[in-house]
Amino acid sequence: MATVVASEMTDPGGPGSSAAAARRTPRRARSxxxxxxxxxxxxxxxxxxxxxxxxxxxxxxxxxxxxxxxxxxLDNFVQFFSEPSLLTGLRNTVVYAVVTSGLKVVLGFALGLLLTSQIVARGYLRSVVFFPVLVSTIGVGLTFQALLDPTTGLVNTALGTVGVDGPGWLTDPRLALLSVALVDVWKGVGLATVIYIAGFVSIPAEFREAARVDGAGPLSMVRHIMLPLARPATVTVVLLSLIGGLRSFDLVWAMTRGGPGFTSDVIASVIYKQYQAGFYGLSTAGNVVLFLLVTVIVLPLSVALNRKEVEL
Structure with a gap:
């Protein structure tokens, strides 16, 4: 009897073996x-x-x-869409999201290439690029509000020393939203750069070596190797930047409060103004509109970007 039991325990296919136990155990129970x-x-x-x-x-x-x-x-939604500032806020939100996400992709890609090459003080430069990401958004907004002041700001003062009459960065209706968007890019491009650095580092060295053997120059290397194989990083940067741009509020409010007039208002700032005025149901409807807007734009874009395969 002992001999039989020992043989079953040592036999790989016997009833006492781990393989047999695995076959008897349901897949869900092996979680x-x-x-x-x-x-x-x-x-x-x-x-x-x-x-x-x-x-x-x-x-x-x-x-x-x-x-x-x-x-x-649906009265709140009817009233919300009849607000004169809503169309301005909706247009500004889309423009802001497209400008910020596009610039973050381009600059993040370029900085990622630079900071993965063999340059002096590469680690220090990576820290410098990423540092604005760690700074408070409200702090960045208030700082640049002072720097971009048309009369006492450091930017226009510096331009005045070389004979250039600086514009009203935050007071000119044509420049206010773009100025805030550029500050947003300055603050957020570090995260895009880190994502691209991770993407470039994960590319096998064999691809680049094969391209060099075939005589590929720097531009061909970027176009046919780095850009296609960094596609997952690009998708990540696009989606994160687009979501952040569509939901932007704190930087816009800290720098312009939607002004001058309603020229730099985004949907989130319109909603906040409704809250301030005590229209809680109306502003809640605005939040639902913003949620649906982000979902309708980002979800199909995410599916489309992740469906395409990398082609070398």
Missing amino acids: MYPGWFYLPAAVIYAVLFLVPTVASFYYSLTRWTLFESEFIG
Whole structure:
């Protein structure tokens, strides 16, 4: 009997072997963690995201205060879209998101190439490029508000020393939104650069060596090797920058508060102004509009970008 048991335990295909046990064990039971391990994360996700989202959709259909609410259907949405500042805010939001995301992709790609090449003080320069990402957005906004002041700002003062009459960066309706967008790019390009650096470092050296053997120059190397193989990094930068641009508020509010007039208003600042005025249901409807806008733009774009394959 002992001999039989020992043979079963040592036999790779016997009933006592681990292979046999694995065949008898259902696939779901072999999961690394029990199902209830996921329960805390699910509860946190539901409390912090699902419940507020559902509540926002409900309260966007009501006229509410802290103590009571009245169901009014789609009246908030009708009123929100009849606001004269909404179309301006919607246009500015799209322009702001496209400009900031486009510049972050281009500059992040260029800086990523530079900071993965053999240059002096490469580590220090990487820290310098990434440092603005760590600075408070409100602090950056207030600092550049002072620097871009048309009369006392350092930028126009420096331009005046060389005989150039500096414009009203934040007071000219034609320049206010673009000025804020450029500050946003300055602050956020460091993150795009780090993502591109990670993408470039992950490219196998064999591809570049093969391209050099075939006589590829620097431009051909960038066009046919670095750019296609860094596609995942590009997709990440585009999506993150676009989402951030569509949801932008803090930098715009710190620098211009949507002015002059409504020329630099974005949807988030229009919503905030409705909150300030006490129209809570109306501003909640604006939040739902912003949520749907981000979803409608980013979700199909994400699917389209991730569907394409890299072609060398």
